[in-house]
Amino acid sequence: MPExxxxxxxxxxxxxxxxxxxxxxxEVTDTADFKEELDVDSLLALEILxxxxxxxxxxxxxxxxxxxxxxxxxxxxxxxxxxxx
Amino acid sequence: MLSSVKGSWCLVLGASSGMGxxxxxxxxxxxxxxxxxxFGTSAQQEEADALVEELHGLGVRTxxxxxxxxxxxxxAEVAGRLAELTGPQGIRVLLHSLAFGSLLPFIxxxxxxxxxxxxxxxxxxxxxxxxxxYWVRDLYTAGLLGRGSKVFALTSRGDERVMxxxxxxxxxxxxxxxxxxxxxxxxxPSGVAVNALRAxxxxxxxxxxxxxxxxxxxxxxxxxxxxxxxxxxxxAEAVVMLSASDSSWITGNVIDVDxxxxxx
Numbered sequence: 049m050p051e052x053x054x055x056x057x058x059x060x061x062x063x064x065x066x067x068x069x070x071x072x073x074x075e076v077t078d079t080a081d082f083k084e085e086l087d088v089d090s091l092l093a094l095e096i097l098x099x100x101x102x103x104x105x106x107x108x109x110x111x112x113x114x115x116x117x118x119x120x121x122x123x124x125x126x127x128x129x130x131x132x133x
Numbered sequence: 134m135l136s137s138v139k140g141s142w143c144l145v146l147g148a149s150s151g152m153g154x155x156x157x158x159x160x161x162x163x164x165x166x167x168x169x170x171x172f173g174t175s176a177q178q179e180e181a182d183a184l185v186e187e188l189h190g191l192g193v194r195t196x197x198x199x200x201x202x203x204x205x206x207x208x209a210e211v212a213g214r215l216a217e218l219t220g221p222q223g224i225r226v227l228l229h230s231l232a233f234g235s236l237l238p239f240i241x242x243x244x245x246x247x248x249x250x251x252x253x254x255x256x257x258x259x260x261x262x263x264x265x266x267y268w269v270r271d272l273y274t275a276g277l278l279g280r281g282s283k284v285f286a287l288t289s290r291g292d293e294r295v296m297x298x299x300x301x302x303x304x305x306x307x308x309x310x311x312x313x314x315x316x317x318x319x320x321x322p323s324g325v326a327v328n329a330l331r332a333x334x335x336x337x338x339x340x341x342x343x344x345x346x347x348x349x350x351x352x353x354x355x356x357x358x359x360x361x362x363x364x365x366x367x368x369a370e371a372v373v374m375l376s377a378s379d380s381s382w383i384t385g386n387v388i389d390v391d392x393x394x395x396x397x
Binding site for chain 1: 173175201255
């Protein structure tokens with residue numbers, strides 16, 4: 049179990065994702081499509097998954113890659129995982 | 134001259150499964166310490182943790198990193214760690230076993246509109262091909278690849294044959310083989326050997342991800358003159374064998390490790 053985890057917060061998640069994919073925070077709108085609009089390839093999507101897993105102390109299987117499509121969808125995935133754990 | 138790898142360090146990129154994992158174990162059985170880079174979520178982390186435990190059981194030292202091997206920061210971090218671990222000796226073996234690519238067709242078909250995007254094509258060729266060049270260069274300039282050290286890259290029959298959905302990976306493998314030749318020549322004055330191993334069809338997690346791989350496996354198993362598929366241990370054994378000399382005279386080759394599968 050991770051020692052330090054962060055509570056889920058949409059703005060914090062937005063900043064984290066913007067940092068990983070190296071774009072301005074303003075570009076990560078709630079619904080911007082990572083793949084189509086922010087040029088995120090599957091390796092960057094995995095990077096998002098790995099970073100969030102560590103940050104929030106939860107398990108996110110690689111099969112969740114398809115759900116890392118937008119900020120809203122990523123938030124929903126995390127909320128669901130954190131609730132289940 | 135033959136020289137033992139005992140006490141030397143090997144660096145395995147893509148260490149948590151498949152050929153990387155098998156090579157880590159095979160080198161450790163010869164007494165080599167293993168530095169491994171892999172990238173993934175907790176599932177891969179658990180696989181890697183189990184491997185590290187197994188390696189410690191063989192009495193060698195390890196340094197494992199869950200990091201994206203395609204990033205410059207990862208190369209800098211791992212090279213820094215290796216410099217501390219190996220001292221002036223540097224590493225004996227680098228195995229590039231990175232399998233992370235996009236498996237999509239180039240041309241859309243009825244019922245399958247998804248095709249590879251420029252971004253996915255670039256990522257695939259960068260991770261599975263070009264990253265070899267950047268790793269070798271960074272390790273070399275850090276003084277970690279000295280006379281007698283060996284670099285191995287892993288290609289497949291897909292570097293010249295066509296398989297469904299394999300176009301981007303095929304391009305990456307072709308680039309990889311080209312990079313092996315170029316690096317071999319540029320590193321010859323330094324006595325560093327660079328070769329590609331072309332394994333026959335091997336049931337690795339990377340292969341199983343390819344749609345239709347079960348059909349390919351059945352065909353290859355049937356046609357291989359040895360009557361079976363290649364195993365990850367076959368490939369690991371080849372790495373161990375080719376690392377057992379301090380000569381750099383075997384360099385710039387694509388060496389088939391396929392039991393003759395490519396001949397028939």
